[in-house]
Amino acid sequence: FLQGRTALVTGSTSGIGLAIAQALAAAGARVAINGLGTAEQVDAALASVTATGSESRHFGADLRNPAEIEAMMAAVQDWGALDVLVNCAGIQHAAPLAEQPAHKWDDIIAINLSAAFHTMQQALPGMAGRGYGRVVNIASVHGLVASKNKAPYVASKFGIVGLSKVAALEYAAAGSRDSGGVTVNCVCPGWVETPLIEPQIQAHRNGGSRDDGVRALLEEKQPSLRMSLPEDIAAMVVWLCRREAHNLTGTALPMDGAWTAQ
Numbered sequence: 001f002l003q004g005r006t007a008l009v010t011g012s013t014s015g016i017g018l019a020i021a022q023a024l025a026a027a028g029a030r031v032a033i034n035g036l037g038t039a040e041q042v043d044a045a046l047a048s049v050t051a052t053g054s055e056s057r058h059f060g061a062d063l064r065n066p067a068e069i070e071a072m073m074a075a076v077q078d079w080g081a082l083d084v085l086v087n088c089a090g091i092q093h094a095a096p097l098a099e100q101p102a103h104k105w106d107d108i109i110a111i112n113l114s115a116a117f118h119t120m121q122q123a124l125p126g127m128a129g130r131g132y133g134r135v136v137n138i139a140s141v142h143g144l145v146a147s148k149n150k151a152p153y154v155a156s157k158f159g160i161v162g163l164s165k166v167a168a169l170e171y172a173a174a175g176s177r178d179s180g181g182v183t184v185n186c187v188c189p190g191w192v193e194t195p196l197i198e199p200q201i202q203a204h205r206n207g208g209s210r211d212d213g214v215r216a217l218l219e220e221k222q223p224s225l226r227m228s229l230p231e232d233i234a235a236m237v238v239w240l241c242r243r244e245a246h247n248l249t250g251t252a253l254p255m256d257g258a259w260t261a262q
């Protein structure tokens, strides 16, 4: 159902973003991918997205740099009018507030929050003009509740939830049910098996195995005691792109094994 549509997924050389790029391509979209990595990693990511039969290109931009984001958005929109924007790039650094290095604060806010402001600013007017657009921002349960040792991450994720609500309000009346409208939502995952959380798994091993580390992480916060897989998050993003989701906007949807139900 996304045939003829163009999507950009930031942070799609790894983890959740890569699964989202693959799923959007499988639904028919041509997908611009973005993210850091070696030439081999980027090639492997591109190959896995084009394996679905859809077209894909890598648009390299370090999202800490607004000038690079602007250049990336111009290049992507030259390639195709942007219908779907998924802001997924993100980093984490766990440490007590008093010990968080200032440069970690700057990088986390830049990548997890400010980059989405810049991409949305450049994508949303075109979406409104064409009557269809989907912005899905990958926030986190940490956009809804806090945890210790994650001051910049939690601040960035609460920020992107707020940013998304403002954009949803401003674009709520764009388009129609027939054209699909313009929606802006956050998806708020709990624990998802990706390289991002590996340091936290290792920190919870307490001398045991990696599985012991995973179990300890889950027992602390996620009542389902199951990790999500990147493709679980991707399936929700694809569904949000459907026309039937035209009135689902301005929300922050948890997929967190009841973490935030407590």
Ligand code: NAD
Pocket: 010, 011, 012, 013, 014, 015, 016, 017, 034, 035, 036, 037, 061, 062, 063, 064, 088, 089, 090, 091, 111, 112, 138, 139, 140, 141, 188, 189, 190, 191, 192, 193, 194, 195, 196, 197
């Ligand atoms: P990941 O480390 O597997 O992927 C992160 C992606 O962001 C990579 O493609 C990386 O290259 C890209 N990236 C990092 N810095 C960048 C920069 N400066 N410029 C451009 N790209 C950059 O992590 P993931 O777990 O897939 O995380 C994806 C998103 O999901 C993040 O926003 C994260 O906060 C969020 N999230 C993850 C979990 C989890 O448990 N894994 C839970 C909730 C939310």
